[in-house]
């Protein structure tokens with residue numbers, strides 16, 4: 752059974768004004784899918800549609816565990832008056848996490864992501880990268896079945912990127928499914944099992960790197976080459 756099945760016929764910000772069309776894919780256990788495409792292609796719109804945030808949607812989105820997914824947004828969102836630790840405790844309470852396990856894991860995550868020293872400060876006063884790391888540990892602590900991550904790599908320093916990649920690998924071993932949009936194609940090429948290449952609101956190519964290469968007519972090409980082929984509108988069906 753798929754952790755997530757997506758069959759978007761049309762979706763947009765206003766009724767009857769489709770921004771994305773015919774986006775179909777599924778996410779299985781342990782899988783990491785990269786959502787790739789030029790600026791304005793429809794990646795964030797696809798993510799928002801999956802999260803049920805769009806005004807206009809035709810199609811079907813099915814989570815195997817609808818209550819167990821985590822979204823890590825590109826632009827961090829925090830409560831103005833809660834410290835990082837209060838955010839974490841709040842999430843643990845809302846998600847009804849086992850308190851012993853939560854307390855153990857939260858300490859480990861705060862240390863690992865180098866946020867222990869600022870746990871009693873307001874995330875709104877953190878740097879952009881620290882805010883991103885805070886959003887990451889807020890998601891990790893809930894132990895979801897699926898992660899939906901909007902551009903995780905831009906803004907994180909190289910050690911934080913490495914930490915995130917290690918966390919992603921560990922979560923995948925646990926059977927978690929991850930969908931991640933990114934412009935960092937060399938990293939995506941190395942870590943993702945499959946790719947969705949979105950261009951002008953449609954799925955221009957999808958599958959493993961080999962399948963994408965074939966669809967682009969670029970056998971042996973990099974993800975970067977395939978991206979350019981599609982962005983220039985030269986992909987073969």
Ligand SMILES: Nc1ncnc2c1ncn2[C@@H]1O[C@H](COP(=O)(O)OP(=O)(O)OP(=O)(O)O)[C@@H](O)[C@H]1O
Pocket residue numbers: 764770788789790791792793794795796797
């Ligand atoms: N809130 C909104 N209201 C109306 N149109 C929007 C809104 N947000 C995005 N759009 C439009 O939807 C289209 C797809 O945008 P989207 O944000 O999904 O692109 P993206 O692939 O995530 O781009 P980027 O790589 O720049 O983040 C664009 O034409 C954009 O102008």
